[in-house]
Amino acid sequence: MRITIAILSVMVWASLAKASEALSSERLYVLAINGGGDRQSNSASHLSHLRQLSALLDRADVPRDHVTILASDGSDPTPDLAVADAEPEGMWLLEGTELGRLLRHATDFENSVLPGYSLRPATCRELRLTFASLRGRMRAGDTLLIFVTDHGTMNERDPLENRISLWGARESVSVRELASLLNRLPPHVRVVTLMSQCFSGGFAYLYDWRTREGRPSGAVCGYFSSSSERPAYGCYPEVRGVEHPQQEVAAFRGRAGVTGVGHGVF
Helix, strand or coil: CCCCHHHHHHHHHHHHCCCCCCECHHHEEEEEEECCECCCCCEHHHHHHHHHHHHHHHHCCCCHHHEEEEECECCCCCCCEEEEECCCCCHHHHCCCHHHHHHCCCCEEECCCCCCCCEEECCHHHHHHHHHHHHHHCCCCCEEEEEECCCEECCCCCHHHCEEECECCCCEEEHHHHHHHHCCCCCCCEEEEEECCCCHHHHHHHHHCCCECCECCCCEEEEECCCCCCCCCCCCCEEECCCCCCHHHHHHHHHCCCCCCCCCEC
């Protein structure tokens, strides 16, 4: 999942090149998703990425009521996040040994909290409610950033059935289902996706959204951490005391025009 920021910047810059001038932060809406699946697989790195994103949006003066965060079980105080101390340097040398097993830090479980933001459950129902709300709030010329730090699954026969994992054993959203939700948005809204889940490249097919006379409308662009048939890397519980830079955040910072308070976004 980690590749050089230089390559990321070039890719995101290319995808955003259509925008001829910076968009005011007042015209940006954000939907961030971390489903996690269940507490065993809901790695703390996901929440760390959301924390980095929220700090970046705050510095760019994006209104907090423009930001919707669907994260695991939402505001439920039940521990839902797998957390562990960072492994000591060189621990990989003991991988697969009995000593390595004995020295490995135990995984604990904590409640997901993001100060200043209200977390909503990452479920299909909440996702539908979010798009219903955005339909009534967004206007032509607005931009929706869909930021995904999560797990994903692949459909070997049909990449349009690749899925983003949500919270719960049977909760997920496919490329087709997300495209259907995008259809609820007002005309002339732009969508930018930044996705890091495994097999995220399947969601590149969203470019077909609102096709005009057989041609893509150009209303959707994005960056994906992997192709439709390959996994990605970056889910781990060992984040205590460490903030690992995440590729989408780095790319967003580097090329989206978010360089400080009062600056434009996209």
